[in-house]
Amino acid sequence: MDLFEYQGKSLFARVGVPVPDGRLAVSPSEARNAADAIGGAVVVKAQVQVGGRGKAGGIKVAESPNAAEEAASQILGMDIKGHTVHSVWVEEASEIAAEYYASFTLDRSAKKHLAMVSAQGGVDIEGVAESDPEAVVKLHVDPVVGLADWQARELVYRAKLEPTAARKAAAALKKLYGAFVALDCDLVEVNPLILTGSGDIVALDSKVSLDSNAFFRHPDFGEFEAAFHHDPIEAKAKERDLNFIKLDGSVGIVGNGAGLVMSTLDVVDLVGGSASNFLDVGGGAGADTIANALETLTHDDTVKSVLINIFGGITRCDLVAQGIIDALERLELPWPIVVRLDGTNAEEGRALLAQAGEKNLIPAATMREAAVRAVELAGGA
Numbered sequence: 002m003d004l005f006e007y008q009g010k011s012l013f014a015r016v017g018v019p020v021p022d023g024r025l026a027v028s029p030s031e032a033r034n035a036a037d038a039i040g041g042a043v044v045v046k047a048q049v050q051v052g053g054r055g056k057a058g059g060i061k062v063a064e065s066p067n068a069a070e071e072a073a074s075q076i077l078g079m080d081i082k083g084h085t086v087h088s089v090w091v092e093e094a095s096e097i098a099a100e101y102y103a104s105f106t107l108d109r110s111a112k113k114h115l116a117m118v119s120a121q122g123g124v125d126i127e128g129v130a131e132s133d134p135e136a137v138v139k140l141h142v143d144p145v146v147g148l149a150d151w152q153a154r155e156l157v158y159r160a161k162l163e164p165t166a167a168r169k170a171a172a173a174l175k176k177l178y179g180a181f182v183a184l185d186c187d188l189v190e191v192n193p194l195i196l197t198g199s200g201d202i203v204a205l206d207s208k209v210s211l212d213s214n215a216f217f218r219h220p221d222f223g224e225f226e227a228a229f230h231h232d233p234i235e236a237k238a239k240e241r242d243l244n245f246i247k248l249d250g251s252v253g254i255v256g257n258g259a260g261l262v263m264s265t266l267d268v269v270d271l272v273g274g275s276a277s278n279f280l281d282v283g284g285g286a287g288a289d290t291i292a293n294a295l296e297t298l299t300h301d302d303t304v305k306s307v308l309i310n311i312f313g314g315i316t317r318c319d320l321v322a323q324g325i326i327d328a329l330e331r332l333e334l335p336w337p338i339v340v341r342l343d344g345t346n347a348e349e350g351r352a353l354l355a356q357a358g359e360k361n362l363i364p365a366a367t368m369r370e371a372a373v374r375a376v377e378l379a380g381g382a
């Protein structure tokens with residue numbers, strides 16, 4: 002689970018890594034008040050769960066509360082790589098003497114933690130790693146032993162950070178690593194980790210990803226998730242134990258099992274269409290689940306046709322067919338539904354659908370045929 006920058010920074014502050022003083026704002030006037038309270042120049046930063054905000058225009062320096070209000074009005078509502086900006090973080094502007102990069106991740110193949118440090122931070126680190134691999138220093142950390150003091154110093158030394166920054170940078174690395182482990186993170190990345198004019202090390206950005214499997218150990222992390230902007234249809238689906246993800250095409254997809262749903266998305270794409278969502282009804286789905294899935298899709302007006310792709314294992318195709326028929330009786334379904342059933346009781350399922358005699362139900366024998374029909378019915382490729 003990826004945190005917002007300000008949430009990651011609150012974790013940094015908790016473990017003693019310096020971060021600038023800041024406040025969250027969801028409107029331009031709140032941004033103005035925040036700037037007023039902080040005093041002096043501030044930086045207004047879009048809060049989205051994706052990087053590269055600077056380049057996208059999502060980060061602006063403001064010299065006055067007026068300018069902060071103006072910057073916030075430009076940034077709020079902005080779309081950054083498909084993420085809408087619902088809030089901005091207003092923080093005191095920092096004087097930057099140098100921009101570094103630091104991160105901790107898990108290197109699964111080495112079965113160790115991986116620390117990376119570079120003196121060339123602030124920019125896209127993948128680019129640096131490509132053009133000048135030497136500039137990104139890597140060090141494996143044994144998770145049983147942890148990051149030793151000498152390793153933190155070695156990272157700083159080999160990455161050639163300013164000697165004046167060395168002691169504080171090594172201390173910050175130790176604290177960040179401590180947070181990475183104690184908070185069950187998949188990733189802790191600071192880009193840039195800056196050296197200020199007065200010689201302090203400050204985390205100016207944060208990219209923290211928490212391992213959701215460890216949430217039971219951190220009840221307070223629920224607050225982070227509560228702050229995320231949930232798509233209303235996704236929330237409705239979640240209440241019904243359906244795994245729904247909104248996409249931007251026009252063919253609604255319903256399938257059982259994540260693998261089958263993903264291959265269905267691929268086949269729709271292959272025949273020139275695009276999926277409007279990912280909806281996995283799970284293994285063992287019965288009539289109610291299918292009816293719920295179809296009801297969920299009625300709330301999404303980008304759907305132009307629906308493709309139901311079921312491979313019966315534990316799930317019985319006749320029950321799925323019954324669910325589709327029930328949904329058609331109960332609900333006003335505004336789109337044609339292409340159905341492909343295979344596996345357990347597929348014959349029986351197809352017979353039920355044929356008996357229903359609904360003109361909006363289109364049987365398909367194969368996945369490809371189903372995809373071609375659904376794309377045609379959605380208005381073509």
Ligand code: GDP
Nearest residue numbers: 044052053054055056094095123192193205206
């Ligand atoms: P990202 O583009 O999403 O990674 O956002 P960052 O938080 O890393 O900000 C991008 C860049 O904006 C940084 O590398 C800095 O160069 C600049 N920036 C951010 N905060 C400040 C600040 O307080 N003062 C100054 N001068 N520049 C800043």
Ligand code: MN
Nearest residue numbers: 123192193206
């Ligand atoms: Mn950054």
